[in-house]
Amino acid sequence: MRGVVLISGSGSNLQAIIDQANNIDLDVSCVISSHADAYGLTRAEKANIPTHVIDHTEFDSREDFDQAVSKTIDQYNPDIVILAGFMRIFTEAFAQHYCGKMLNIHPSLLPKFQGLNTHQRAIDAGESEHGVSIHFVTAKLDGGPIIAQSRVAILADDNSSSLAKRVLVEEHKLFPKVIHWFTQGRLKLENDNAVLDGKIL
Numbered sequence: 736m737r738g739v740v741l742i743s744g745s746g747s748n749l750q751a752i753i754d755q756a757n758n759i760d761l762d763v764s765c766v767i768s769s770h771a772d773a774y775g776l777t778r779a780e781k782a783n784i785p786t787h788v789i790d791h792t793e794f795d796s797r798e799d800f801d802q803a804v805s806k807t808i809d810q811y812n813p814d815i816v817i818l819a820g821f822m823r824i825f826t827e828a829f830a831q832h833y834c835g836k837m838l839n840i841h842p843s844l845l846p847k848f849q850g851l852n853t854h855q856r857a858i859d860a861g862e863s864e865h866g867v868s869i870h871f872v873t874a875k876l877d878g879g880p881i882i883a884q885s886r887v888a889i890l891a892d893d894n895s896s897s898l899a900k901r902v903l904v905e906e907h908k909l910f911p912k913v914i915h916w917f918t919q920g921r922l923k924l925e926n927d928n929a930v931l932d933g934k935i936l
């Protein structure tokens with residue numbers, strides 16, 4: 736299956752996907768970054784994957800930015816669009832366009848801690864556990880149907896970076912696994928529900 740991966744930063748999830756690509760029947764057609772200095776671009780180049788930078792600061796509106804991203808994605812006619820640390824909020828039209836084939840990874844146990852600084856916010860809230868969620872993208876920010884989550888305990892001496900590191904380990908395991916469900920045709924979005932092997936998740 737052909738996939739396009741969108742990033743904004745380090746691209747460690749992208750790396751996990753590239754490393755597993757053969758095992759999960761995924762052909763990464765291109766990587767698109769909203770930031771020219773994203774290290775993930777180097778990771779893609781090392782893997783001989785075409786890259787595109789679409790710098791959000793060069794666009795006057797969210798609509799214009801989204802249209803440019805869409806145009807680039809659609810050149811590759813992908814079966815799946817993978818948001819791997821893409822830190823932009825989409826317009827509803829963009830989300831609709833890829834409805835049922837766009838997955839996002841978010842570093843919290845959704846619906847808790849949507850948005851930014853999730854690790855610090857989980858610590859500040861006195862949570863005993865934290866983690867990662869993967870969901871279908873719908874028009875709601877970090878709010879589409881959840882497909883899978885992994886949990887980590889929050890330790891007494893955790894700070895946001897120690898916690899982020901442990902969550903990332905789980906992200907790198909969970910994202911390729913969920914993408915594989917999708918490429919195998921086992922995972923679908925049906926009536927706003929995430930469905931795996933015919934069962935609502």
Ligand code: GAR
Nearest residue numbers: 744745746747748749820840841842
């Ligand atoms: C990851 O922790 C991912 O869950 C998060 O950005 C990080 C990207 O790291 N995504 C979001 O916050 C989306 N709202 P990476 O570039 O090393 O994969």
